[in-house]
Amino acid sequence: xxxxxxxxxxxxxxxxxxxxxRILYAxxxxxxxxxxxxxxxxxxxxxxxxxxxxxxxxxxxPGVAAAHRLHLDTSGLLVxxxxxxxxxHLNRQFQGRNIQKIYQALVHGTVAEEEGEISLPLAADWExxxxxxxxxxxxxxxxxxxxxLGRDRDRTLVELRPITGRSHQLRVHMMALGHPILGCDMxxxxxxxxxxxxxxxxxxxxxFQHPKTGDWLRAHSPAPFGLSGLTGVRxx
Numbered sequence: 116x117x118x119x120x121x122x123x124x125x126x127x128x129x130x131x132x133x134x135x136x137r138i139l140y141a142x143x144x145x146x147x148x149x150x151x152x153x154x155x156x157x158x159x160x161x162x163x164x165x166x167x168x169x170x171x172x173x174x175x176x177p178g179v180a181a182a183h184r185l186h187l188d189t190s191g192l193l194v195x196x197x198x199x200x201x202x203x204h205l206n207r208q209f210q211g212r213n214i215q216k217i218y219q220a221l222v223h224g225t226v227a228e229e230e231g232e233i234s235l236p237l238a239a240d241w242e243x244x245x246x247x248x249x250x251x252x253x254x255x256x257x258x259x260x261x262x263x264l265g266r267d268r269d270r271t272l273v274e275l276r277p278i279t280g281r282s283h284q285l286r287v288h289m290m291a292l293g294h295p296i297l298g299c300d301m302x303x304x305x306x307x308x309x310x311x312x313x314x315x316x317x318x319x320x321x322x323f324q325h326p327k328t329g330d331w332l333r334a335h336s337p338a339p340f341g342l343s344g345l346t347g348v349r350x351x
Contacts, residue, residue, distance in 0.1 A: 156184035191318025204326030215322035219338040221315040222294040223307035
């Protein structure tokens, strides 16, 4: 009699967002879009996780590809190239850290400093995937600049400027600072997790050089939350 094989864990199926993608700018080279919360940037591996920002855009704009991503729980701005030339140009800008990215987050507790920089080595936490961890031995350098926008009792509104682009960087950095992002189901303690119905992290501003004209483009998407939490209205 053959021994029974252990049952495989069912695949994790991400929540689905029915919100539409807002296209803020479009030309023959690229799109600038506002990704809603709970929409993957690119298709997942499982057939039931194929819905994503790129897949939806490809229906109307064949040829679009992903130059960068936002995590499922994060909303906000993405630049989406429409051809291989634009993709290569944007990839060089990301690799050279020449693209400006500014996020807004609402975090737990009162951040004492008005501004500062967080620098920590981050590595994959293989035993707790897809989480990341701080590791002096195997971690890669990561830096984030932060600035306080406002405080209200047990929460602080902050502006975050990532210098590097490590996975979960902003969430781990704020957790390490002692101020996890509200609604974060990976790194927040129970009180901070329960304080918001979603991750209060939004890619608010994006700046880069247009791959064809060389002009500097800037895009802005107001965060759908402030010191009091979610506004209940997505920016229109």
